[in-house]
Every structure is written in C-alpha cells, then in structure tokens.
Amino acid sequence: MxxxxxxxxxxxxxxxxxxxxxxxxxxxxxxxxxxxxxxxxxxxxxxxxxxxxYEKPEEDNRVIPPEKTISKPGVYDISTEPSGVSRLRYFPVFIDPEEASAIYDTLYHELPWRQRTDVKKTGESFLQPRLTAWYGDVPYSYSGLTHDSCPQWHPTLLMLKDRLEEVTGIHFNSMLANLYRDGHDSVAWHSDDELCLGPEPTIASLSFGDTRNFELRKKPLPEEHGDFTYMEHIKVPLLHGSLLLMEGASQADWQHRIPREYHDKEPRINLTFRITYPD
Ligand SMILES: O=C(O)CCC(=O)C(=O)O
Structure with a gap:
C-alpha cells in the first residue's frame, strides 16, 4: 500500500x-x-x-511500566516467553573490594586497549565511545568490525576465567573487555545475539572501577515497529567487584546498554566472558 x-x-x-x-x-x-x-x-x-x-478512535490504555532496579544478590527471572526464560543472576560482591582494586590496576595498565571503528546501520562509521580488548581462540565480529583471535590470555584473566568456571560450571573460551574512560563513554542498546555465540548464550560480566548503570529493555513484538515505549526496563547498578550472569533467552528477548552519564565518573572496566563458536 x-x-x-x-x-x-x-x-x-x-x-x-x-x-x-x-x-x-x-x-x-x-x-x-x-x-x-x-x-x-x-x-x-x-x-x-x-x-x-463515525468510527471512534482506538484508545491506547497501556501504561508505561515503571523501571525496576536490581541491587540485591539473587536470581531474577525477568521474562518467560515461547523463546524461554530470561534469567539474571547478580552477585554484588563476587570479588572483595581490595582484590578488585588490584585487578583493576593490572588490567588498566596491561591489557592492549584500543579504540575501534564501528559501523552504523546507515553505513556511517564512527569511533566507539570506549576502549576494548578481545581474548579468544577465534576472532569475534559484530556490526562490521572484527576482533582478531588472541589465544595468549593475560594471567589475571585466566585466574578470573577459572573462578567463573568454578561458580558456573561453564568453560568460557573468549572474553570481550570494555574500558569506559569516564562518564562520556558508553555502549548503545544491543543484544549479544551473534550466531557465533550460540542460541542461548550465558554471558558472565565482571565489573571493576566506578559504578555504572547497566540497563535492559524488553524487545517489542514486530507489530510495535521498534517502539519500546511500553516495554519493561530494568536497571542494575554494577558495583566494583560484582558479577552479573545473563542466561537463557536474555539475548533473544532483551537488549542492554551502558548509557552515557551526565556527571563525573571515574573509569570502569567490564569483562564479558562467553563461549564463542567458530563460523
Ligand atoms: O559494560 C558492560 O557492563 C556491558 C558491556 C556489553 O554490553 C558488552 O560487552 O556487550
């Protein structure tokens, strides 16, 4: 039409x-x-x-759901859909603050941080507003950019990977690190739903440094044409030394981001451990 x-x-x-x-x-x-x-x-x-x-206009009686905040340790089933249960597990003190500070210093100085160029859906390229580093036996590609494989893990990362494997029973083989230099750095709404991560990936996210808000929003049905107005929103202020696990359908049914902040923020390092399958 x-x-x-x-x-x-x-x-x-x-x-x-x-x-x-x-x-x-x-x-x-x-x-x-x-x-x-x-x-x-x-x-x-x-x-x-x-x-x-005369036809009465259709009334929209929907209400915008209030944003929920997760700050206590626990297991949170945030939605149940035909695609499955979307589950978050939050451990605010996974690593005690003193050890977390030592890990932060090591990673800040010793990881090969780089600012990479990303490509928008319109084809326009832009510098990512954060620094990143990738470790894994296979390369990792998303939105037009590729991180080359890097099988030589930093010893601190290997130690953290072992600890995560003990808690989750999952043998992670890759990790994307993000360094948010200040409150202006951010990552836009997205899902970690690339084919190479498998159908229901478990993502283990460790945070070090200043607290930043990790936000999630539920994906709307196709007939909403990308309008998220009435969708549920969740905020998790990720603390120094915390662990957040995203499981089940949480990549299929939700998006997440770290929004830009409009007041001063110290740097923050985030490590997201995953299983990546070769193409
Ligand atoms: O910094 C964070 O907590 C989120 C990072 C993230 O969304 C990603 O690496 O996909």
Whole structure:
C-alpha cells in the first residue's frame, strides 16, 4: 500500500468517512464512456445510498511500566516467553573490594586497549565511545568490525576465567573487555545475539572501577515497529567487584546498554566472558 493511501485510511479511521458498500464503485471510478454492451454496466451504475459513519478512535490504555532496579544478590527471572526464560543472576560482591582494586590496576595498565571503528546501520562509521580488548581462540565480529583471535590470555584473566568456571560450571573460551574512560563513554542498546555465540548464550560480566548503570529493555513484538515505549526496563547498578550472569533467552528477548552519564565518573572496566563458536 502506498504511504498516501495509508494516510487516507488512517484519517478515515479517526474521523469517520463516507461509507458505501465495498462491492460498489464510487462515481469517481465510473467509466467516462460506456464500455461494452449496456447490460454489462447494469448493476455498476445503480444510484448508491451513502451515509456518514463515525468510527471512534482506538484508545491506547497501556501504561508505561515503571523501571525496576536490581541491587540485591539473587536470581531474577525477568521474562518467560515461547523463546524461554530470561534469567539474571547478580552477585554484588563476587570479588572483595581490595582484590578488585588490584585487578583493576593490572588490567588498566596491561591489557592492549584500543579504540575501534564501528559501523552504523546507515553505513556511517564512527569511533566507539570506549576502549576494548578481545581474548579468544577465534576472532569475534559484530556490526562490521572484527576482533582478531588472541589465544595468549593475560594471567589475571585466566585466574578470573577459572573462578567463573568454578561458580558456573561453564568453560568460557573468549572474553570481550570494555574500558569506559569516564562518564562520556558508553555502549548503545544491543543484544549479544551473534550466531557465533550460540542460541542461548550465558554471558558472565565482571565489573571493576566506578559504578555504572547497566540497563535492559524488553524487545517489542514486530507489530510495535521498534517502539519500546511500553516495554519493561530494568536497571542494575554494577558495583566494583560484582558479577552479573545473563542466561537463557536474555539475548533473544532483551537488549542492554551502558548509557552515557551526565556527571563525573571515574573509569570502569567490564569483562564479558562467553563461549564463542567458530563460523
Ligand atoms: O559494560 C558492560 O557492563 C556491558 C558491556 C556489553 O554490553 C558488552 O560487552 O556487550
């Protein structure tokens, strides 16, 4: 349907319209000169009774759900859909603050941090507003950029990977590190749903440094055309030394981001451990 036709239809839905039986042509559509024998147009040319029909505009009674905050340790089933349960597990003190500070210093100085170029859906490229580093036997590609494989893990990362494996029972083989230099650094709404991460990836996210808000929003149904207004929103202020696990359908059904802050923030390092499968 063309956009002008759909605009007309929309107006008619709100204000009402001149209705005629749908199997009858309007005067405007009538052929100028008779085509074919007279009997052919017999029914078509009957005078039509038309009356104004008022249609009440559809009411939108939905309410915007209030944002929820997760700050206590626990297991949170944030949604259950045909795709499965989306589950978060939050451990605010996974590593005690003193050890977390030592880990932060090591990673800040010793990881090969780089600012990479990302590509928007429009094809426009831009510098990511954060620094990153990738470790894994296989390369990792998303939104037009590729992190080369890096199988030589830093010893501190290996130690953390072992600790996570003890707690989760999962043998992670890759890790994306993010360094947010200050409150201006951020990561935009996205899901970690690349094919190479498998269908229901478990992502283990460790945080060091200043607290930043990790936000999640539920994905709308296709008929909402990307409108997130009425979708649930959750905020998790990720503390120094905390662990957040995202499991099940949490990448299929939710997006997440670290928004830019409008007041001063110290740097923060985030490590997201994953299982990555070769293409
Ligand atoms: O910094 C964070 O906590 C989130 C990082 C993230 O979303 C990602 O690496 O995909």
């Amino acid at each position: 063309s956009s002008s036709n759909s605009a007309k239809k929309r107006r008619a839905r709100v204000q009402g319209g001149w209705a005629a039986p749908s199997n009858v042509r309007s005067d405007r559509d009538k052929p100028k000169a008779p085509i074919g024998p007279a009997w052919l147009g017999k029914n078509v040319d009957q005078p039509v009774e038309r009356k104004f029909v």
